[in-house]
Amino acid sequence: MTPTLRIDFVSDIACPWCVLGLLGLEEAIGRLAGDVDVDLHFQPFELSPDMAPEGRTVVDHLAQAYGSTPDEILQRRAVVSDRAAALGFDMKTSLETRVYNSFNAHRLMHWAGLQGRQPALARALFEAYHSRNENIATADVLLDAAEPAGLDRDSASAVLGSDQYANDVRQAEYLWQTRGVTGVPAAIIDGRYLISGAQPAEAYEQALRQIAAQPQSDGNPPAPA
Template identity: 35%
Template sequence: MNSSLNHSTLLKIDILSDVVCPWCVIGYKRLQKAIQELQLEDKVCIEWHPFELNPQMSPEGENLRSHLAAKYGTTLEGSIAARKHLTELGAELGFRFNYFDEMRMYNTRKAHLLIHLAKEKGLQTVMSEALFEAYFSNQKDISDTEELVKVAVQVGFNEAEVCYVLNDRSLTEMLQSLQGKWLSNDFNGVPAFIFNYGVTLTGAQEINTFKSVLTRVIAEELV
C-alpha cells in the first residue's frame, strides 16, 4: 500500500487510531485484508492520525483490567471473555494478542509522536504496525522512551532524531492541536476510517464492509 500520494493513487484513507486500542488493530487488519483481496495495494494511500484514548493517563499507567473496570464497568469475567475473543480474531488476521494478568494501559502521546515522525518518510503504517506489535504482542511499555527508541530504530530511524522528536514540546503541542480538530468534528472514538475525505466507517467493520466501500469509492473515482 502506498504511504504517499502519487499519480496512480485512486483512494486516500485516513485512519484515526490509538496504539493501545485492540479494535484499531482488528479494524486495520480487516481493512488491509480487504485491500489485498481487491488487489488495490498500489492504488491506496493511508495516513494515520492521532487519537489518545487516555490523554490524562499518568506516566506509570494503570493496570488494564482496573482501568477498564473503572472506565467502562468491565467485570473480570467480561475481561477474560473479551481477551479470548480478541486473541481469536487477531489470530484469524495474522496478529498475535499476548494478554497477561498484569498488563497495563499506558499514555500514548509519545507513541503518536513516532507515527507523526514516520509520515515524512512514508513509514506511518510500518511504524503503527510496529507499535501495535510492541504493545499487544511483545508486552512492551509503549510510553517508555527507551522502548520507543528501540521500536523506531528497528523501523529505520536514527536514535538521535527519535530522541529529539520525543522531547520536543512544540511537536507535542502540535499533536494535541491535531487531536482537537478531530474532536471538534465529532470524532469521539476509534477506530475511524475516512475514504477520500468523505465516506466514513467507525469501528472494526467486517472485511466485506470494507470491500464494499472500497469498491464504491474507487468506482466513483474512475467515472
C-alpha cells in the same frame, strides 16, 4: 485511470480493536491492488489522555471506566485476541496487562509520517504493546520500535527528547473529534465517508470499491458515525 483514495485511519496504539481494524484494512488494500490506489495516513486519538506514565492495569482501568468485572474484561479481550490470531497477529492479555499513555507514541507516528514510515511504525508499536505488553510511554520502547520500522534511532530520540509535533498531534486530535470521530478505529475515506469500528477485510474492500466508483471528492468532512 486508476482512482486514488485517501484514507485517514484514526486510532490509538493502546486500542486492541485498532489492531483488528488495521489488519482488516491492510488486507483490503492488498486486494484492491491494480484497481484502486490508496494514500494511507494515520491520525491520533487518545483513549486515555490523562493516564500517568506508569499506566495502570487494564482491569482497574476498565472497571473504573465502565464497571466491568475482571471476568468480563478477559472474556472480551479473549475474543479480540482470537480474531487477531486468525489474522496472524499475536495479542497477549492477562489481568496484569497495563494501559499506558500514548501521546509520545502519537508524536513519533506524526514524525514517521513525514518520513513515509507510518504503516511500519504502527505495526511495530502494536506489536510492542499488544504482543509483548511493553510500556509505550517510555522512550526506549518507542525507539526500539522505530528501528525495525526503518527510522533512524538518533533522529527519533531527538524527537522524543523535545516537544516536537506535540501541537500537531493535539490539533489533529481536535480536528477529527470535531468531524464526528468519537471512538476508534475509524477510517475516513476521501474526507467524505466514515467507516467506524474494526471491520473485516471484506467489509473494507466492498466499501472502498463503492467509494472509488463515486464522483470525485468535494472535500467535505465526514458525517458523524
